[in-house]
Amino acid sequence: MNKSLKHIIIVIVAIIAVNFISHKVYKRFDLTTDQRYTLNEATLDIIKKAETPIIIDVFLEGEDFPSEFRRLQSETKQLLEEFRAYNDNISFKFINPTEDEDTRDQAIKQLNARGLTPMQLNVQENGKQSQEVIFPWALASYDEVTVKIPLVKNKIGETQQQLVTNSVQHLEYAFADGISKLVNPKRRKIAVLKGNNEMDNLNIADYVKTLRDYYFIAPFTLDSVNNNPEKTLKSLQDFDLIIAAKPTEAFTEEEKFVLDQYTMNGGKSLWLIDQVAMDKDSLYNDFGKNVALARDLNLTDFFFKYGVRINPVLVSSMYSAPIVLLSGEGSNTRAERFPWTYSPLAQGISTHPVVNNLNYVKFDFASPIDTLKNKTHKTILLQSAPLSKLEGTPREISLDEVNNQQDPASFNKGSQNLAVLLEGKFTSVYNNRVKPFDLKDLKNESVPTKMIVISDGDVVKNELDRNGPKELGYDSKLNQFFGNKEFLVNAANYLLDDNGLINIRSKEIAVAFLNSEKITEEKTKWQLLNILLPLVLLGIFGFSFNYFRKKKYAK
DSSP: OOHHHHHHHHHHHHHHHHHHHHHHSOOOOOOOTTOTTSOOHHHHHHHTTOOSOEEEEEOOOOTTOOHHHHHHHHHHHHHHHHHHHHOTTEEEEEOOTTOOTTTHHHHHHHHHHTTOOOEEEEEEETTEEEEEEEOOEEEEEETTEEEEEEOOOOOTTOOHHHHHHHHHHHHHHHHHHHHHHHHSOOOOEEEEEESSOOOOGGGGHHHHHHHTTTSEEEEEEOGGGGTOHHHHHHHHTTOSEEEEEOOOSOOOHHHHHHHHHHHHTTOEEEEEOOSEEOOGGGGSSSSSEEEEEEOOOSOHHHHHHHTEEEOSSEEEESSBOOEEEEESSGGGOEEEEEOOTTSBEEEEOSOOTTTTTOOOEEOSSOOOEEEOOSSSEEEEEEEOOSSEEEEOSSEEEEGGGGGSOOOGGGOOSOOOEEEEEEEEOOBOTTTTSOOSSOOTTOOSBOOSEEEEEESOGGGGOOOEETTEEOOTTEETTTTEEOSHHHHHHHHHHHHHOOSSGGGGGGOOOOOOOOOHHHHHHTHHHHHHHHHHHHHHHHHHHHHHHHHHHHHHHHO
8 A cells, every 4th residue: 555545645634533432522612702602501401402403583684774673683593593503493583574575464463462562772873763673572482382582772871882792692582482392391489469459360370370380370379278277288389489579468467377387398489568558559649649658568587587687668760661641731731750759760770680681660658667686688670769768657649749859868868679589598587486386397497588678569570451460560651661571580580490591581682882972973984095005005006016026127
């Protein structure tokens, strides 16, 4: 065998070996500083579960697509290519739903019917401003089931560039969450507490409907605790999470003991508590006023032992959602917005996954939460703005207050805690106390568990119209969405999450944008530099080359 043949065989064997190794050992390298293309382990676990094709239709496409949203488009495409690299069952395509002028209106109507609402944008290019309509949504289909995936992350008061940045940061979570609904079977169970005059089913319908995408959910009443408390506790322990949505009747000691032992056995809970009896709807009467009173739910010692205290006073904040009232008479009557300090807008103060990159959450007649020293770990999730004050009860609340000029100097109590997460091992409320009834398997300290306490029940309340419940967080009078739904869904997901999916929300991505004003101002200069300069340099090179060539060979 000659040397050349040996070399050919060696090369062939080497190529086969490299291909075999590359097939077995798979590695992608992310050289970006913020690791934006490195998928979270929870995301990888989810997308690898897809054993049959997942078809994703993305509606971020169009000829006149706004420049800022082209960045969102490219980031979405890059992310989905990463998904496909790890599981070739995932396929996607970008669609322009308004491409065909003849079917444009029908397409928009069909998308609206599926809950894919359009978004109107102000676009400024070449010094001119125009308006464009886009559909920032995707539809993912798997085994004849389809879920919608929102691609835009709104936040009050932010520019379109900030909106795109927030949306890019949210992309991985949005797609992973959507695919998780398709490939992960429901396992966890949620109980919505009834029996203490909690909020009506219709008022929490949208929240319950949303949670059903993830979990089994059912009502649970504590009425049977009087006849068979141990059986009631055992039945309650079949659920992984309990939600108390604005109870207005006091809990008995027997009910509290059952709830306490549920927590001791590792049960998670989400409490939406009104410590002050006051509703905005009660102001719309002939007098336009009502009296705010402290509400006794017999839960003070319950929460105190766990490490928080909800004070029976009202938080009034300069940064709050306005109230819409009718002004004028007869044909001159019109709806007008007025400042209303009793609807504080709360924002997350940390990068905790429940509140990271979250829109403002709207409260109504909320109370402050104090945190107390004990062994549970406490995380403040939501706070009012720094310009806040506290108003004691009983207190008359009147709509006429919208006519009063507020003095910012009086709002001097700083930010007030409105939602707190408790984690760790809890000490029983009934430790070293007389028990309401005997219990065989009594626990005085819990296994590690979690609890979220929110000092306003109306945070979970959706509006109603003739067609039924509206989406949670939507205020029809203001025509604005707040972050209530996302916050509460995140809260439930965090309390029940065992695969780290919720932690994807903490991902930070830096998105760089060009300065559109500077582009308009310096457009001509850079066009000349990019077009004329290369031609000038090429001409100088050609002239010099010919000159020296002639000079060399002339000799």
